[in-house]
Amino acid sequence: MYPARIVCLTEEPTEVLYAIGEEDRIVGISGFTVRPPRARKEKPKVSAFTSAKIGEILKLEPDLVIGFSDIQADIARDLIKAGVEVWISNHRSVEGILGYIRRLAGMVGRADAGEALARRAEEHIAAVSAAAAALPRRPRVYFEEWDDPLITGIRWVGELIRIAGGDDVFPELTEKSLARDRILADPTEVARRAPDIILGSWCGKRFRPEHVAARPGWDAVPAVRDNELHEIKSPIILQPGPAALFDGLDAIHARIAAWARTAQ
Structure with missing residues (x-):
């Protein structure tokens, strides 16, 4: 028997289930969910990322709750103690995202649809990789997930x-x-590594390139000098789901390709 009442504590399971046509199984979602847009209109919001409305989740009588990462361990613990089945994924790589799509689809009896979605993602990745290989040069890129620290x-x-x-x-x-292990103790290290492009995706708030450019010692950074500071919207890159493999990858490639074709 496959789960029929699923609560998604993060966006990526919601995105996958909608993509394979199994959205009717979802009875609750994360309040941070923006993809697909219709999910926000159709499903009750019962969690953030580090917190959840346990009582509201239990009222939905889920037969499976899906979350992501050790950060949601406390939420998972409380739900498990209440007798709810919980799956917490912890994938952190492109291959991990592809595997996640396949596993989740299999859990709802749609391995075929999951395989098709994963294959489309693999084909898209291959196409972008081929286009990247044809570029005349490769930039050094600094990606900033948060600004303080x-x-x-x-x-x-x-x-x-x-x-x-x-x-x-x-x-x-x-x-x-x-994230705590990716904190830069010395911000001037970015200047020393001289990125050609700076991409910012500050989860939950707008990237401010003018604030980045004004940091002490960063005026000589090639990306700052050449005004190559760009935002990649967090919903398409910071969620380890399909969006990152399609829209997120495309957004990064567009910035890199534009730089590669104009850089002297």
Whole structure:
């Protein structure tokens, strides 16, 4: 028997279930969900990222609750104690996202649809990779996930930057799964690594390139000098779901391709 009443504590399971035509199984979603837009109109919002309305979730009588990462461990614990089945994924890579799509689809009896979605994503990744390989040069890219303190991009972001045709200037930090391990103790290290492009995705608030450009010692950074500071909207890149493999990857590649074709 497959789950018929699912609560999604983050956006990516909602996005996947809608994409494979199984949205009717969803009875509750995260308040941060923006994809697909209709989900916000159709489903009750019962959680944030680090907190959830446990009582409201229980009223929905879910037979499965899906969350993401160790950050939601306390929510999972409370639900498990209440007798609810919980699946917390912890994928952090492009391959992990593809595997997640396939696993989630299998859990609702739609392995075929999950496989089709994952294959479309793989084909899209291959197409972008081929386009990136044809670019005349590769930029050095600094991706900023948060501004105070400075936090660099997570693993799947670094991987998507490489696929899109760039090189992450902090490759040693992208492997760190926890945000606290990707904090830059010395912001001037960004200047020393001289990125050609700065991409910002400040989760929950608008990226302010003028604030980045005004940081002490950053005026000589190639990206600042050449006005190559760009926002990548957080819903399409900071959620480890299909959006990152399609819209997020495309947004990064567009910025890299534009730079590669105009840089001298």
